[in-house]
Amino acid sequence: MKTTKHKAYGASTNTADLELMEIDRREVGANDVKIDILYCGICHSDIHQVRNDWKNSKYPVVPGHEIIGRVVELGSEVTKYKQGDLVGVGCMVDSCKNCDSCHQDLEQFCINGATFTYNSPDKHLGGHTFGGYSTGVTVNQDFVLKIPENIDARGAAPLLCAGITTFSPLNHWNVKKGDKVGIVGLGGLGHMGVKFANAMGAHVVMITTSPNKAEDAKRLGAHEVLISKDQEQMSAHANSFDFILNTVPVGHDINPYVNLLKIDATMVLVGAVEPLGSVNGGGLIMGRKRVAGSLIGGIKETQEMLDFCGEHNITSDVEMVNMQDVNNAFERVVAADVKYRFVIDMESLKN
Amino acid sequence: MKTTKHKAYGASTNTADLELMEIDRREVGANDVKIDILYCGICHSDIHQVRNDWKNSKYPVVPGHEIIGRVVELGSEVTKYKQGDLVGVGCMVDSCKNCDSCHQDLEQFCINGATFTYNSPDKHLGGHTFGGYSTGVTVNQDFVLKIPENIDARGAAPLLCAGITTFSPLNHWNVKKGDKVGIVGLGGLGHMGVKFANAMGAHVVMITTSPNKAEDAKRLGAHEVLISKDQEQMSAHANSFDFILNTVPVGHDINPYVNLLKIDATMVLVGAVEPLGSVNGGGLIMGRKRVAGSLIGGIKETQEMLDFCGEHNITSDVEMVNMQDVNNAFERVVAADVKYRFVIDMESLKN
Numbered sequence: 001m002k003t004t005k006h007k008a009y010g011a012s013t014n015t016a017d018l019e020l021m022e023i024d025r026r027e028v029g030a031n032d033v034k035i036d037i038l039y040c041g042i043c044h045s046d047i048h049q050v051r052n053d054w055k056n057s058k059y060p061v062v063p064g065h066e067i068i069g070r071v072v073e074l075g076s077e078v079t080k081y082k083q084g085d086l087v088g089v090g091c092m093v094d095s096c097k098n099c100d101s102c103h104q105d106l107e108q109f110c111i112n113g114a115t116f117t118y119n120s121p122d123k124h125l126g127g128h129t130f131g132g133y134s135t136g137v138t139v140n141q142d143f144v145l146k147i148p149e150n151i152d153a154r155g156a157a158p159l160l161c162a163g164i165t166t167f168s169p170l171n172h173w174n175v176k177k178g179d180k181v182g183i184v185g186l187g188g189l190g191h192m193g194v195k196f197a198n199a200m201g202a203h204v205v206m207i208t209t210s211p212n213k214a215e216d217a218k219r220l221g222a223h224e225v226l227i228s229k230d231q232e233q234m235s236a237h238a239n240s241f242d243f244i245l246n247t248v249p250v251g252h253d254i255n256p257y258v259n260l261l262k263i264d265a266t267m268v269l270v271g272a273v274e275p276l277g278s279v280n281g282g283g284l285i286m287g288r289k290r291v292a293g294s295l296i297g298g299i300k301e302t303q304e305m306l307d308f309c310g311e312h313n314i315t316s317d318v319e320m321v322n323m324q325d326v327n328n329a330f331e332r333v334v335a336a337d338v339k340y341r342f343v344i345d346m347e348s349l350k351n
Numbered sequence: 352m353k354t355t356k357h358k359a360y361g362a363s364t365n366t367a368d369l370e371l372m373e374i375d376r377r378e379v380g381a382n383d384v385k386i387d388i389l390y391c392g393i394c395h396s397d398i399h400q401v402r403n404d405w406k407n408s409k410y411p412v413v414p415g416h417e418i419i420g421r422v423v424e425l426g427s428e429v430t431k432y433k434q435g436d437l438v439g440v441g442c443m444v445d446s447c448k449n450c451d452s453c454h455q456d457l458e459q460f461c462i463n464g465a466t467f468t469y470n471s472p473d474k475h476l477g478g479h480t481f482g483g484y485s486t487g488v489t490v491n492q493d494f495v496l497k498i499p500e501n502i503d504a505r506g507a508a509p510l511l512c513a514g515i516t517t518f519s520p521l522n523h524w525n526v527k528k529g530d531k532v533g534i535v536g537l538g539g540l541g542h543m544g545v546k547f548a549n550a551m552g553a554h555v556v557m558i559t560t561s562p563n564k565a566e567d568a569k570r571l572g573a574h575e576v577l578i579s580k581d582q583e584q585m586s587a588h589a590n591s592f593d594f595i596l597n598t599v600p601v602g603h604d605i606n607p608y609v610n611l612l613k614i615d616a617t618m619v620l621v622g623a624v625e626p627l628g629s630v631n632g633g634g635l636i637m638g639r640k641r642v643a644g645s646l647i648g649g650i651k652e653t654q655e656m657l658d659f660c661g662e663h664n665i666t667s668d669v670e671m672v673n674m675q676d677v678n679n680a681f682e683r684v685v686a687a688d689v690k691y692r693f694v695i696d697m698e699s700l701k702n
Contacts, residue, residue, distance in 0.1 A: 109614045263460045272632035279630045281623035284644030291642050293635025
């Protein structure tokens with residue numbers, strides 16, 4: 001198959017820094033959209049994959065699944081886009097489109113395996129897919145998203161992963177005006193959760209271990225801040241939340257948060273893909289409480305999220321970096337030293 | 352307040368065997384129904400309370416919350432019942448009737464505290480309530496249930512706790528014809544779960560560690576038996592269940608059961624009111640899976656359950672015992688040596 005060459009940054013082994021490399025992209029097929037990448041967000045998953053933390057990385061790893069760019073070429077059957085459109089690509093670039101999950105617009109749970117934006121088997125070229133730390137990418141039109149032109153394109157990049165990851169559970173569990181909603185953890189995910197819950201009309205409570213995050217949480221849209229280490233505050237809020245979005249990215253004791261839920265209310269985990277602490281069965285039984293997980297969102301819901309961001313002028317708070325500074329940015333993500341997401345300006349790679 | 356004396360069996364301390372004692376019941380008030388107790392089921396909770404396992408027992412403990420009897424006297428404002436009616440009393444005898452939970456027919460979660468059938472503060476006589484190991488009881492008409500006359504009254508006793516505990520989650524989570532439903536654990540709760548799920552039209556899979564329970568599970572209505580220690584069988588059933596009812600009464604590793612759930616499916620815990628093992632966040636996230644708890648059911652739903660039992664001729668499999676043999680029966684419950692519930696014939700106490 002004919003290919004075009006692109007500059008990219010990738011890691012050749014699990015111990016290497018990211019470095020400049022050249023990758024192949026497929027030529028534009030009938031249903032493909034070729035995108036000139038403007039910006040790409042840095043997600044903590046990128047670092048996990050580069051470092052093989054999940055034991056499934058294939059090298060070289062070219063990460064990046066928060067891609068913003070302009071359409072530069074269209075396949076003959078592409079109807080949804082035209083040249084120059086501002087578009088996005090998130091965590092997925094394909095799925096089987098034929099299974100129960102795909103029929104329900106839940107491509108992230110494709111029974112036959114969604115094609116993720118990087119480190120997934122590449123159906124076209126063989127090998128595995130390469131992500132957005134690159135000058136360009138070619139994607140099936142069904143996995144390309146429209147970015148509202150009225151929002152800042154740089155701050156839009158993290159919407160493609162951090163945004164949909166937090167919007168989807170708030171939307172799926174029907175958070176609405178007047179609901180008391182807790183967001184646990186103020187990082188890349190949590191700050192988006194606060195913005196979305198606020199825009200949905202909820203009474204938003206930032207739940208954090210760090211009193212020094214209170215001011216920023218309120219700036220982002222939290223109406224209250226609950227310090228989870230303060231037993232008295234936690235008791236005062238017991239059994240009062242309609243919904244809790246838990247963005248903590250590591251294993252932790254979830255029982256104190258279950259205690260905050262109302263009868264029949266749900267806490268959804270979106271961060272911790274690892275073992276949590278022991279869960280107290282009685283805490284769930286005494287109130288018919290629920291704990292669930294949620295993974296990004298389907299393509300249809302991702303477009304709904306972007307349209308919602310257009311209506312409410314929501315973007316991520318970002319710090320721009322050049323491609324050449326990505327290794328330092330990775331260290332700062334690991335140290336939680338960013339408010340709240342890094343976005344790579346891909347102009348730096350083109351020059 | 353005027354009282355009447357009743358014979359009962361109770362424990363005077365947390366180390367004592369149950370023994371014959373005399374207790375007071377209130378005189379019949381305007382909204383009260385006085386019941387001559389025919390049968391009372393033995394629930395594992397009775398044993399926990401007698402032995403103060405939950406550190407909240409008040410002595411003497413007269414247990415029993417699976418009560419079947421005949422109406423012998425009615426208050427002036429009682430309209431729902433007449434003398435001679437076959438009635439039941441379950442785990443609750445009163446609630447505030449005024450809170451959000453009570454307004455939703457979820458008296459078991461009464462914000463101001465439901466009055467449980469035993470070991471709850473007694474609003475009428477002071478002290479605490481006494482359960483059904485007794486010749487009679489007087490209960491507010493709103494907490495009295497009609498027992499269908501076509502079902503065996505002895506086998507009906509455990510419906511008031513084991514029955515509603517398993518019916519309620521199956522009903523609330525809308526189990527329906529064709530659903531693949533797992534019941535984890537074949538004991539007093541599990542055997543009712545199998546009967547209900549079968550009657551609701553589900554494809555019922557008994558999930559058990561014990562291959563020797565397979566035959567009985569099928570007799571009770573299971574269509575398949577899945578041995579949870581068999582990795583190959585567990586893998587074959589991965590991601591296939593619409594709903595799982597987990598009746599295991601002690602802490603255990605729930606992750607293998609979460610793996611059995613379909614996308615968006617729920618497992619409900621009804622047995623383990625204690626710490627479970629560590630729960631893997633990734634198992635919930637990869638499939639938007641849910642784990643919840645459920646506690647008995649409200650009075651309205653308990654009546655629905657009893658009416659359902661009347662329609663489908665469902666009762667518990669019981670072994671009858673005399674009141675004088677209760678201490679031995681307790682030991683056999685602890686040893687899981689009963690198929691599947693003991694019911695006390697209260698005639699033995701009257702003689």
